[in-house]
Amino acid sequence: MAKKSIEILDTTLRDGSQAATISFTLRDKIKIALLLDELGVDYIEGGWPGSNPKDYEFFREIKNYHLKHSKIAAFGSTRRKDLRPENDPSLSSILEADVKVAVLFGKTWTLHVKEILRTTLEDNLSIIADSIQFLRDHGLEVIFDAEHFYQGFKEDPDYAIRVVNTAGEAGARVVALADTNGGTLPHEVLEITRRVAENTRVKLGVHMHNDSGTAVANSLMGVVGGARHVQGTINGIGERTGNADLIQIIPSLVLKMGYRVLKNEDGLKKLKQVSSTLYELAGLHPNPFQPYVGDNAFTHKAGVHADAVMKNTRAYEHIDPSLLGNQRKVVISELSGTSNLVNYLEKLGIKVEKKEEKLKKALKAIKEMEARGYSFDLAPESAMLVAFKEMGIYEKFFDVQYWKVINENGLALAVVKVNSRVEAAEGTGPVHAVDVALRRCLSKDFPEIERVKLTDYRVVLPGEVKNTESVVRVTIEFNDGERSWRTEGVSTSVIEASIMALVDGLDYYLQLNKKLKPLVAKE
């Protein structure tokens, strides 16, 4: 028997862009749409043409691309109470967007009908029916979003169900029950959705907000209650506390509830990449604790967990991380036993015994650094350098004798002396200038460092007092085309901390290539 399927409507470009601090350019929007099509969502809600002129450009521009999986939908409200559909600006703007699918929202909650819309309950039903009929007459597929459905149902269940059936009879293909203020709890969603499903023949969807911290759960409970269409956004971005996070919903629907979801059969494996690209475009730091795709989602820190996971991955992992393009990590920290450190060294090809004395010394040295403000969870390769030194497998390839920075309006200049060689360089900022000068010094002896690129740079202010006087921790990620590594520096100066991380990053690369690779090969 074929598995039942659930439709996905992504509203990252519309509801997601209502998040505080988020603003997408036209180019961002196109990039996101192509990513969503690649993922294989059924519908991409591209924007609200009536409210935002930038959204028109999106609908025009996206026509130049061939989408493999997804249909583009335009969002808008039902007609105004005093206008005929053909004269209504919101409905016209949907037609102007020239799409095949419209997502139309209307009122369900009697409070909103009376106090926000200021009309009668019967008139609201006519508004909904008229507006849907008008778009159907113009050849559009219509998805109706019943705004504030759950609040509405609690106050007047009969009216809420009449709204659903009115929309269905007027030709809406799906009616999505929206928890617009996010106040509904999962057991209520389950019960209410079930009752609606028993009283209607139209296909039901859900549209959840996260104000109670349960948007993901509410979406799943909606499905348990009978919904077969789920709306949400990538990473749950959206107004206030955000929308339901599709990145977290889709794996549970597929891997745990057995539904067929996403038109691209390999879509699931792309979730981590889609999530991180979206964070980049939204200008947000990725959430390392995000379920399924976060960098820490399969990270084991406590010694006992790390130990058990090595014995049997099912012991502390609910699913296989590679199914979502994620991977297992074991971190080094003050809670970690030697298992974690051994795990790291073994990945580098260095075999050590768990009870070896120098391993314990290395762990102790790492823990002491952490007590001084380092956090090696973020930058394990800085911890590795400490371990190499304690274990006697470190070789000093270069020595930074001094660095000087001049940073004046428009000019960032660095002078660096390394291994008795002095080099100067300008940069777009002081850290960049030091980076260039440092590489100039080193590239004569170590031309291979030209392959090393900086792929991420973060400034974190740990501790209690956050002002310009406090200590900062800078983490830098490097990549040489084959692997990534991260190092860090801690100082009261952003520049100094950056340079410490920079030096560690290049040093680690040289240790790996000049010292360890030959060492491992010899054994």
Next chain:
Amino acid sequence: MAKKSIEILDTTLRDGSQAATISFTLRDKIKIALLLDELGVDYIEGGWPGSNPKDYEFFREIKNYHLKHSKIAAFGSTRRKDLRPENDPSLSSILEADVKVAVLFGKTWTLHVKEILRTTLEDNLSIIADSIQFLRDHGLEVIFDAEHFYQGFKEDPDYAIRVVNTAGEAGARVVALADTNGGTLPHEVLEITRRVAENTRVKLGVHMHNDSGTAVANSLMGVVGGARHVQGTINGIGERTGNADLIQIIPSLVLKMGYRVLKNEDGLKKLKQVSSTLYELAGLHPNPFQPYVGDNAFTHKAGVHADAVMKNTRAYEHIDPSLLGNQRKVVISELSGTSNLVNYLEKLGIKVEKKEEKLKKALKAIKEMEARGYSFDLAPESAMLVAFKEMGIYEKFFDVQYWKVINENGLALAVVKVNSRVEAAEGTGPVHAVDVALRRCLSKDFPEIERVKLTDYRVVLPGEVKNTESVVRVTIEFNDGERSWRTEGVSTSVIEASIMALVDGLDYYLQLNKKLKPLVAKE
């Protein structure tokens, strides 16, 4: 009739500190414990004395404080399979911690009993019974955490229930059902917890992890299913994707489900403060999108929402933000209509008509700045300065003619020329040096700026390419003892962006005090 109550056990200090990147000092731990007591949780799990020597110091030190509401508990495992309780190091370490409550964890899942513990199912029951009995004999109250309960129940429900009853009969006051790998979904938690409640007389608790993104919902479903004790951490910090977030669970239990929770009657109002202090101590940025307490949790961005909220707060808010010590915010951005801007100006006492032409000009100028990389959601007062200029209510009090920075190993020196006055200052970093020099220039004409303190400083790298060459956005928060405001600067240099934000912050303060207050008073 008295309301039913739910017990809260906070494990921020134990399970929370297993989060990647988080590490608490002894002083941090004491501060957190006092905060939790103030909040009024029933139990504070202080640590795992057997695994971490730092935790002993905590148990010793906390005895010097008088706690008003909470009991301190020590965590540990059941005895080893081959040792008698009196010889077992884990049980001894709990006794050495000298506490009145022990939280003991043991195996429930047959996979773990066989493959990790490597013993028989019957022997595991003896281990559990013995260990609890031993601690009870030493006068301790015991809470038993049934590890991997939900996975265990799915594989062998009878055995899982036997574990619960064995623990209860041995004297455990509460048995907490743990979803240790976080793989269980809310409808499963509801059904399984209900079945356990029907088959045991012991008080049930729940302990949820967030691997499926549903830890908060799962905790609530556990309560619907019959649990009366909830374990979790502040902000949901913890191993992998984290634990259940008490900050999100408690308000739903109290405000939506009608339970009595927290021994301090004013505890709910402290949630926002507890949450943000914990982020500080953990070295994490607060999550602005966090339900109930996040800075954006009651922030309205879309013009239509902002408009509706001003008509009726119930329209888009599920609860009153002040119940949790939070507040409503309306942000300014490219999606916002003039309502949002009017709202801000009115808060400053400036009355404007929604349709005024200069208001539209101001909004347009703000939107143009955003297109160039600013994000005024984060720093509304930088937007206000733009608005003041467009509306003709800005006065230029000072002019930064130049700034020079010398930043060499150990020395950060700034020279600033403002209103023809030249001042130099050293600082702990270049931004700090400029801050001091700038204030020296200004304090002669404007002595009141000495009241202005910097309370937060953040560096964000928006956009796609994150390396040392990219544009940075610096946001600074200021406070003069009466109010807070935030400004920002955007540049390729961290220092330059910082100085832009710094100048805006002081400028805003002067506009408010020198220009606007007299203006408003006059009307």
